[in-house]
Amino acid sequence: MIQKLKLIKDNLPEVVLALKRRGIKIVSYNDVNELILPEPLSPDNLVEYLRLLNHYYFRKVMSEYFETLKGKSAGRLITNPLYSRYLERMKKLGINNYKNCQKSFGVTLEWFIAYSLEKEYGISSIWKTKLNIVRGGDFDVIAFLEGKIIYIECKSSPPQNISIEEIKRFIKRLSALKPSAALLYIDTTLKIERNIVNNIIELLKPIKSLLKLKEGVYRINSNTYISSSERNLISNLGTVIKDIIYIA
Helix, strand or coil: CHHHHCCCHHHCHHHHHHHHHCCCCEEECCCHHHCCCCCCCCHHHHHHHHHHHCCHHHHHHHHHHHHHCCCCCCCHHHHCHHHHHHHHHHHHHCHHHCCCCCCCHHHHHHHHHHHHHHHHHCCEEEEEEEECCCCCCCEEEEEEECCEEEEEEEECCCHHHCCHHHHHHHHHHHHHHCCCEEEEEECCCCCCHHHHHHHHHHHCCCCCCEEEEECCEEEECCCEEEECCCCCHHHHHHHHHHHHHHCC
């Protein structure tokens, strides 16, 4: 059934070969063992799971639930009526069968974004990719679109919990990979201007331009993007992709 995820190495030659042509060695990518998946992983369960992952609050419940399994205290979301509703959906899919799980929802978010890029926009993508150009850490999502390498860094934490050091690491990977375009994606509906946009502007000084493409989506200079989940994750990805095609 893992083969049905359609994100295994043999199905993604375009982006892998694009990196190879640039002299970049891929150490590892698409580690399905890191994913949080339904049990059993039947076709129907997978379809329903992907449908639910498109909902912002389901992703938040998933993220918070697996943080509590690591011993962290539950956040305010637990008081939201949607929390118990989505926990019940998770139970039906066998997702809460994970006991004492140390997995992070962040990797599953990376996979879902890579999956969405391929399914919705036909963009070859790989996730959780380790490259020989950076020591430690990995590149969350790397995609190949019309001759252009795109690097996406995914954050499931709220903006106020994303440190300046994390943003610096994003910029370091950006400098190492030298993609045609890069996106810092924060899975939140909270405002990102103060904690994220302003910090990146400060770190990238001097900047030539800052453009608000839509609510929650920004372009800094000609090839660095920042997006939240305001309104819809898939739609915001589409806004960035369209801009990359014509601008980056």
